Amino acid sequence: MVEESDNMRKPSIIVHGGAGTWPDKDDVEAAAGAKRAAEIGWSILQAGGSALDAVEKATNYLEDHPLYDAGRGSFLNELGEVEMDALITDGTTLNFGAVAAVKHVQHPISLARLVMTETEYAFFAGEGADMLAQKLGMPVVPNIAFVTEQMYKEFIERTGGHIHIPSLGTVGAVAIDSEGHMASATSTGGRRDKPKGRVGDTPIFGAGGYADDRYGAASATGIGEHAMRTLLCRYVIDRIAEGATAQEAATQAAYYVDGFFNPSNLGIIIVDKYGNLGAMHTTPKMPIGWIDEDGIAHGSMGGSIHGLE
Secondary structure (H helix, E strand, O other): OOOOOHHHOOOEEEEEOOOEOOOHHHHHHHHHHHHHHHHHHHHHHHOOOOHHHHHHHHHHHHHHOOOOOOOOOOOOOOOOOOOEEEEEEEOOOOEEEEEEEEOOEOOHHHHHHHHHHHOOOOEEEHHHHHHHHHHOOOOEOOHHHHOOHHHHHHHHHHHOOOOOOOOOOOEEEEEEOOOOOEEEEEEEOOOOOOOOOOOOOOOOEOOOEEEEOOOEEEEEEEOHHHHHHHOHHHHHHHHHHOOOOHHHHHHHHHHHHHOOOOOOOEEEEEEEOOOOEEEEEOOOEOOEEEEOOOOOEEEEOOEOEOOOO
């Protein structure tokens, strides 16, 4: 790779729709949704917008899409409720905003950003996070609004022990803007049938997401306990700091986590300070959407740990 000087940084964005065992019937729609989210973020970057705006709006689209495990379409917990987590990170300041176990916010990633920008704190959880949303003027909705007909049907059938539903995952986006600033966003409904109150890696700074303008930004997906124990996103950014390319760092992360947990069932997307992209997943599939160097949008269901395929 030919390294570029800092004043040659180029805007870039990549998004993911969750590492997991996606059913074949959803491949086209899942890849198309990831591509569309990348296009939404890219349009902001092309207009001179910030990386924070780009990752937030790209993630909002995925939160509203019923196919992904975030926002509307989130998995239900053991009680049949939706509890959502989100994290947004600012690579310029190393600041972040996080929320966990929110039940009434349409866009958890937007609440996470308000936590970062409108409060002196970094992390709100449960009822307190929903109360903060109201205080900050965000619309709140009944929890049932996040439960799709398909999710309800699967919950009823699954709790009766009749079927097994493939595991999907978290959504996220990472970007660098024309000023060289980087950001990550990660949002999820968590694991299917999780115990009430369980929180995974998504809102944990360094595990579910991380950004540092000096090196790169990352967003993770998959089994949260594995990502938390290895601080997955911080791990890949440390590899970039040591000289790895974005894709090399992603691949190294796959082998690193597999060394502790096999199967690791994780995925990650990365952008470095030059706008280079990387992706890996150790699950059968992971929807990803990205914009190439010619400004062309792509969507894919991924390819093991081989990156952008």
